[in-house]
Amino acid sequence: MNILVWMKANPLTYVWIGSYMFALIVFAIEIVLVVRKRKTTLHQVRLMRDAGDEE
Amino acid sequence: MTINWFKYASPTSFYGLAGKMIPWFAIPSAILFVVGMYMGFFVAPVDAQQGEFYRIMFIHVPTAILSMFFYLVMAGYAALGLIFNTRLSAMMASAIAPTGALFTLISLWTGALWGKPMWGTWWIWDARMTSQLILLFLYLGFIALHASIDEPRRADRAAALLAIVGSVNVPIIYFSVKWWNTLHQGSTIKFSGTSMQITMQHTLLTMTIACWFYAIAVVLSRVRSIILERERKTDWISELPEMRS
Amino acid sequence: MKKSGLLDLLLLVIRRDLVLAMRRRADVLTTLIFFVMVVSLFPMGVGPEMDMLRKMAAGVLWVAALLASMLSLGRLFSADYLDGTLEQMMLAPQSLSVLVLGKMVAHWMSSGLPLVLMAPVLGLQFDMSIKALGVLMVTLLLGTPVLSMIGAIGAALTLGLRGGGVLLSLLVLPLCIPVLIFGTGAVGAVTAGLSFAPHLSLLGAVLILAVVFTPWVTAQALRISME
Numbered sequence: 001m002n003i004l005v006w007m008k009a010n011p012l013t014y015v016w017i018g019s020y021m022f023a024l025i026v027f028a029i030e031i032v033l034v035v036r037k038r039k040t041t042l043h044q045v046r047l048m049r050d051a052g053d054e055e
Numbered sequence: 056m057t058i059n060w061f062k063y064a065s066p067t068s069f070y071g072l073a074g075k076m077i078p079w080f081a082i083p084s085a086i087l088f089v090v091g092m093y094m095g096f097f098v099a100p101v102d103a104q105q106g107e108f109y110r111i112m113f114i115h116v117p118t119a120i121l122s123m124f125f126y127l128v129m130a131g132y133a134a135l136g137l138i139f140n141t142r143l144s145a146m147m148a149s150a151i152a153p154t155g156a157l158f159t160l161i162s163l164w165t166g167a168l169w170g171k172p173m174w175g176t177w178w179i180w181d182a183r184m185t186s187q188l189i190l191l192f193l194y195l196g197f198i199a200l201h202a203s204i205d206e207p208r209r210a211d212r213a214a215a216l217l218a219i220v221g222s223v224n225v226p227i228i229y230f231s232v233k234w235w236n237t238l239h240q241g242s243t244i245k246f247s248g249t250s251m252q253i254t255m256q257h258t259l260l261t262m263t264i265a266c267w268f269y270a271i272a273v274v275l276s277r278v279r280s281i282i283l284e285r286e287r288k289t290d291w292i293s294e295l296p297e298m299r300s
Numbered sequence: 301m302k303k304s305g306l307l308d309l310l311l312l313v314i315r316r317d318l319v320l321a322m323r324r325r326a327d328v329l330t331t332l333i334f335f336v337m338v339v340s341l342f343p344m345g346v347g348p349e350m351d352m353l354r355k356m357a358a359g360v361l362w363v364a365a366l367l368a369s370m371l372s373l374g375r376l377f378s379a380d381y382l383d384g385t386l387e388q389m390m391l392a393p394q395s396l397s398v399l400v401l402g403k404m405v406a407h408w409m410s411s412g413l414p415l416v417l418m419a420p421v422l423g424l425q426f427d428m429s430i431k432a433l434g435v436l437m438v439t440l441l442l443g444t445p446v447l448s449m450i451g452a453i454g455a456a457l458t459l460g461l462r463g464g465g466v467l468l469s470l471l472v473l474p475l476c477i478p479v480l481i482f483g484t485g486a487v488g489a490v491t492a493g494l495s496f497a498p499h500l501s502l503l504g505a506v507l508i509l510a511v512v513f514t515p516w517v518t519a520q521a522l523r524i525s526m527e
Contacts, residue, residue, distance in 0.1 A: 108471065111475045118365070150435055189474050189477060192470075192473070192474040195470070196470050196471045196474065199467060199470055199471075200457060200458070200467065200471060203461050203462070203463060203467055204459070204461060208527070209524060209525065212523050212524040213457045213525060216453075216457065216517070216520060216521055216524060217457060217471060220453060220475065220517060221474075221475070224474075224475050224478075227478050227506070228474070228475075228477055228478055230478075231477065231478035231481040231482060231502075232477070232481065234485070236482070
């Protein structure tokens with residue numbers, strides 16, 4: 001299917017899916033990464049602290 | 056009463072402040088996004104020349120402007136870190152970099168999607184797009200340099216110097232690229248009719264603030280993780296409520 | 301103890317680095333050969349059609365010069381860093397910026413200058429006119445020092461790092477883009493019959509800015525990397 005033809009026929013869908021959805025997906029990925037980073041950092045620091053306590 | 060400017064310059068006090076600030080930026084950002092997108096699709100009228108395609112602008116322009124703004128902010132924090140030797144400034148610079156790079160990426164992608172219906176090609180070597188590409192390289196260079204140095208202090212300071220050198224270069228790069236090839240007409244594409252312009256301006260403003268607040272929320276969250284990592288050996292970290300497993 | 305003037309110091313450092321470079325002639329030559337090879341790759345890649353090659357010539361030569369410079373920048377500080385001389389230089393009472401400037405000049409003379417001299421031969425392979433070749437040489441003459449100087453900042457920042465060479469190129473290449481644009485723009489202008497003076501003036505301005513600022517910035521970068 002020719003993307004150009006489809007694009008001209010459905011401009012709003014093109015705009016919506018192509019750009020806004022892309023941006024929202026990037027934002028979602030970024031949020032997920034930031035949350036995961038916090039979880040892993042907390043976990044690591046906890047491990048280190050517990051390991052330190054055992055000395 | 057003197058204001059202690061440096062009170063929140065320590066990671067300890069900033070950690071708590073940042074945590075409290077995040078919802079104050081995250082929630083308004085989400086609301087503004089919904090409002091902005093509604094305005095972008097339903098309130099702003101169809102353009103006489105470009106039809107519906109111009110609506111990409113409402114995500115392309117904010118991310119493009121902010122990507123450049125964040126680079127300057129990042130360089131600013133980098134400079135503060137070098138001059139005053141504050142650890143937190145360097146942490147903020149590192150926290151901003153990934154978000155700035157992602158904004159540049161979004162602006163490049165949406166720019167390409169806008170380019171296809173406008174100029175017939177997915178990529179165009181005009182001043183704006185090329186400068187954005189170079190900006191992406193500058194962001195990636197910062198991240199790569201910081202990641203390549205094991206010793207945190209050297210990493211912070213080396214990347215900071217790079218950010219400052221880069222920010223001085225940005226006007227030069229932009230000027231040279233603009234001179235090299237320009238297809239963008241002026242700062243905003245001209246639209247027909249003045250009353251329409253106002254709605255578009257409002258939408259643009261809304262979306263820009265939405266993106267800006269989003270970035271602040273994400274950066275604050277990221278810097279908290281960086282603080283946790285760097286300060287892990289200190290006592291105040293062990294006292295934190297989230298550390299009780 | 302006799303206090304050397306800054307100029308004496310500069311000349312001393314230049315002479316030292318040049319002598320060292322001459323002892324390792326292979327390094328200098330390999331960079332030059334790389335330059336020639338990269339330039340030859342382009343016609344092999346895009347086809348031998350002379351019209352197209354003539355249009356591409358300035359760009360190809362400039363990009364090749366950029367890449368060749370990136371390759372040679374690694375050795376700007378590494379030898380001195382490895383044998384402890386760099387540390388001595390930094391402890392010395394003399395201005396580190398002047399020392400760095402000396403090293404930059406010597407580096408340019410051993411890597412950039414040969415490229416400038418080699419360019420006409422390669423330009424003829426691309427059927428460039430004599431006028432275009434002349435302008436190209438001038439742009440390379442003005443631009444390659446800037447490459448050495450901006451590259452020195454990168455070399456100082458990436459001192460001793462693993463993966464240093466590629467990382468250095470990643471950091472420095474975006475910063476060198478204006479030089480590339482002005483350099484090739486000048487040749488494009490002369491081929492189109494327009495004035496190339498503005499391009500050359502801009503190149504000159506960038507060169508002056510680089511000479512004034514990069515030694516100090518590089519010195520700071522060295523201090524960051526060495527502490």
